[in-house]
Structure formats: structure tokens, C-alpha cells
Amino acid sequence: MKAKVHVTLKPGVLDPQGKAVEGALAALGFAGVESVRQGKFLEIELAGDDRDAAERQVAEMCEKLLANTVIEKYDVEIGD
Amino acid sequence: MGLRSAVIVFPGSNCDRDVAVALEQSTGQAPAMVWHKESDFPEVDLMVLPGGFSYGDYLRCGAMAVHSPVTREVKRRAEAGVPTLGICNGFQVLTEMGLLPGALLRNADLDFVCRDVHLRVENTQTLFTHRYASDQPIRIPVAHHDGNYYADETTLDALADNGQIAFRYVDEEGEVTSGANPNGSLKNIAGVFNASKTVLGLMPHPERLSDPQLGGNDGRPLFDGLVEALQ
Numbered sequence: 001m002k003a004k005v006h007v008t009l010k011p012g013v014l015d016p017q018g019k020a021v022e023g024a025l026a027a028l029g030f031a032g033v034e035s036v037r038q039g040k041f042l043e044i045e046l047a048g049d050d051r052d053a054a055e056r057q058v059a060e061m062c063e064k065l066l067a068n069t070v071i072e073k074y075d076v077e078i079g080d
Numbered sequence: 081m082g083l084r085s086a087v088i089v090f091p092g093s094n095c096d097r098d099v100a101v102a103l104e105q106s107t108g109q110a111p112a113m114v115w116h117k118e119s120d121f122p123e124v125d126l127m128v129l130p131g132g133f134s135y136g137d138y139l140r141c142g143a144m145a146v147h148s149p150v151t152r153e154v155k156r157r158a159e160a161g162v163p164t165l166g167i168c169n170g171f172q173v174l175t176e177m178g179l180l181p182g183a184l185l186r187n188a189d190l191d192f193v194c195r196d197v198h199l200r201v202e203n204t205q206t207l208f209t210h211r212y213a214s215d216q217p218i219r220i221p222v223a224h225h226d227g228n229y230y231a232d233e234t235t236l237d238a239l240a241d242n243g244q245i246a247f248r249y250v251d252e253e254g255e256v257t258s259g260a261n262p263n264g265s266l267k268n269i270a271g272v273f274n275a276s277k278t279v280l281g282l283m284p285h286p287e288r289l290s291d292p293q294l295g296g297n298d299g300r301p302l303f304d305g306l307v308e309a310l311q
Contacts, residue, residue, distance in 0.1 A: 009185075013230060014264065016188050040139075065147065068140055068176060070183045071230055 001046045003058045004077040007067045008039030042066060051078050083307045085111040085126040088154060090145050090173075095131030095285065099167065102287035103128065106303035116148040125310045126163050127154055129170030131223070131285060141184060141226045142172030151177065163207055163310065164279045168224055171271070171281030180272055180281045181239065182231030187224070188264025194223040196296075197262055197284060199247040199270055200254055206277040207309040209246060211301035217254040218298035220284040222262055222270075227283040229265035229272075239272060246271035247282055 009015045015037050022036040044061075046054050055078050062074040085103050089096045096113065103111045103126075111128070114121040135144035145151060151173075158164040158179050166174040174180040187193060196219050201212040212218065231239065239245050247270040251260040256268045263283070271282025286299030 014185060014188060014228070016186050016190050016228075016264070020190055065139070065143065068143065068183055070175070070181075071185065 001049060001051065001054055002079050003042075003044040003046055003054060004079060005042040005044065005058060005062065005066060006039055006075045007042070007062070007072050008037055008074075009071055010073050013071050039072075054078050082109045083107040083126060083310050084109070084122070084124040085128060086114050086121055086124040087111045087128045087130055088114050088116065088150055088170075089130070090116045090132070090134035090148060092134045092136055093130050093132035093169070095167065095169075095287065098285075099128055099130045099287040102290040102299065102303050105290065106300065106307050114150055116145070116150045118153075119149040120153060121150070124162070126165065126306055127157065129154070129164070129166040129173050131168030131170060134169055134173060137226075140176070142169060142174075142176040145169075145173045146176045155179065158279055161276070161278055163306065165208065165306075166279075166281040167285055167287065168222075168227075168283055171283055172226065174279060174281040179279050180274055181235050181244070182229055182269075182272065184226050184283070185228040185230050185264075186226050187228050187262075192223075192225040193227070193262045194221070195262070196221045196289075197270070198250050198252055198254070198260065199284060200250045200256070202245045202248055203243040203273070203277075205243070206246070206273060206280070207306060208273075208277075208280045208302055209305065210309060211305035215254065217250050217252065219289065219296055220286055220299055221288050222284045224263070224283055227263040227265065229263075229267075229269040229283075231266065236267060239269075240267075242275060243277070244273045244275065245269055246273050246280055247284070
């Protein structure tokens with residue numbers, strides 16, 4: 001199984017890198033970009049086939065290491 | 081016997097020797113330099129987490145250091161009341177450990193900022209700050225890319241109410257202004273205490289201006305004050 005984890009800053013937490021990307025896209029002439037939030041994407045290969053257990057385990061990984069929940073939120077997707 | 085201190089050294093720490101010099105100058109004895117793989121170290125009166133880029137800032141500044149063997153022991157002792165100081169990366173590590181509230185984000189203007197700043201000492205009734213005066217701004221250098229202090233509104237209010245804001249960025253006259261804020265920190269916060277004021281984290285580097293020959297001495301009262309308070 002593969003877990004896909006997105007870690008992004010919580011809404012309301014300033015994201016200066018996302019803002020800079022947003023500005024650069026506008027400077028390149030891309031119209032209609034309303035906002036950009038930058039984050040991290042992790043792919044984790046997992047042994048076994050219990051998806052519920054994998055989801056719990058990856059959530060625990062996020063709480064303990066992958067995300068700082070003071071400023072970040074995470075989304076976990078378990079795939080094949 | 082002088083004040084016994086320990087400097088925790090992670091791979092990528094680079095201010096460990098600077099702070100050791102400042103500590104030895106004030107305490108009269110060299111601190112124990114404790115490598116991150118140690119799970120135990122001698123009993124000390126003060127633990128210092130130095131500046132630098134522990135573990136290359138991988139994942140997030142300070143995130144990997146939390147899981148070093150030595151860090152579990154540091155956390156245990158800090159929670160038992162052993163005074164703990166985190167400077168720059170050390171501050172980031174202390175927030176990641178959950179010993180200090182809030183987090184340090186990328187600087188608002190995305191630049192690495194390396195220059196002297198002025199600070200106002202917001203609470204002078206602590207182990208760390210009793211040698212300073214609240215109406216006398218001090219000059220201390222910063223050198224960081226991720227020093228933009230963030231905490232939610234509730235936490236910020238609680239920090240203010242409990243005297244947990246240690247230092248704020250000010251101009252030369254001691255006024256809190258946006259122009260004096262080098263990194264976008266909320267409320268111009270440069271350093272915070274834990275609730276019991278036994279743990280301090282700050283982004284500026286007091287060890288870098290603790291000797292007049294280095295161009296200033298405003299960092300020294302922090303170390304001298306610790307010696308006086310803890311002996």
C-alpha cells in the first residue's frame with residue numbers, strides 16, 4: 001500500500017512562500033489566480049493490506065513527526 | 081563550585097562553541113558538550129540548545145532534533161524544572177518539543193536576516209532576564225531564515241497575561257514598530273518563556289555580543305544573571 005500525505009499550513013497562518021509564488025504567477029501573466037498555499041507531499045510505502053490500520057498509523061506519524069499541528073494540517077490518502 | 085551547564089550538540093549545530101565561550105566566561109567553567117546520541121549526561125544546573133541547522137532543517141526547523149536520544153532526557157529534565165535556554169535553532173527545537181508555545185515560520189519577506197536588532201525585555205522578573213531593565217533596549221544580533229513567531233490569538237493573549245513574552249523587537253528608542261520587526265513575528269515577539277519561566281527560547285543570539293571585543297556586551301547580563309540566580 002501507499003500512503004499519500006499532504007501537509008499544509010492551516011488557514012489563517014501566513015504562508016510567505018505561497019504568497020511569493022502567487023505574485024510570480026501573476027507576473028507571468030496567469031490571470032485569475034486567487035491564492036496559492038504551499039505545502040509538502042510525502043509518499044510512504046507501507047507493508048500489509050489493512051487500510052484502516054494504515055490510516056491510523058499514518059495519522060500517528062503526522063501527529064508525531066510529519067506535521068507541526070500548531071501551524072499545519074494534514075490529509076492522508078491510502079492507495080494501492 | 082560554579083554553575084554547571086551543558087550545551088546539547090546536534091549534527092548541524094553551529095553556535096555551540098560560541099555559547100560555550102559565553103557560558104565559560106560567566107560561569108568560570110566550561111560547559112559539558114553533549115552529543116545528540118547520548119541518552120544521559122551529568123547533572124547540570126542549566127541546559128542550552130544552541131543555534132544552527134540541526135539535521136539540516138530537514139522536514140521543518142527543529143523537527144528531527146526532537147527525536148534524538150538526548151532530547152528525551154532534555155525534555156524530562158526541563159519538565160522537572162531544570163532551567164533550559166534555546167537560542168535560534170534551539171528555540172525552534174523547544175517549540176517542536178512542546179516545551180514552549182507557538183512555532184517559528186519562514187520569515188515574512190522570505191529573506192535570511194543577519195544583523196543587529198534592538199529588543200525590549202518584557203519581563204525582567206525571571207532567572208534569565210533579571211539583570212536587564214525594561215526601559216533600556218538592548219542590541220543583539222539575529223541570523224535566521226525561520227524566525228517568524230506564530231501562535232494563535234488565544235495563546236498570544238495567554239502569553240501576554242502570564243508574563244511569558246520575554247523579548248520583543250523594538251526600534252532604537254524602544255518602541256514596538258513594524259519597521260523594527262525583522263521577520264514578521266506576531267506582536268514583534270523575539271522570545272518566550274514557558275509558564276513557569278524556567279524555559280526560555282529566543283531567536284536573537286546573546287552569545288554573539290557577550291564581549292566588548294566582539295562589538296557589544298548586551299548579551300552578557302543574560303548569562304551573568306543565570307549564574308547569579310542559580311548558584
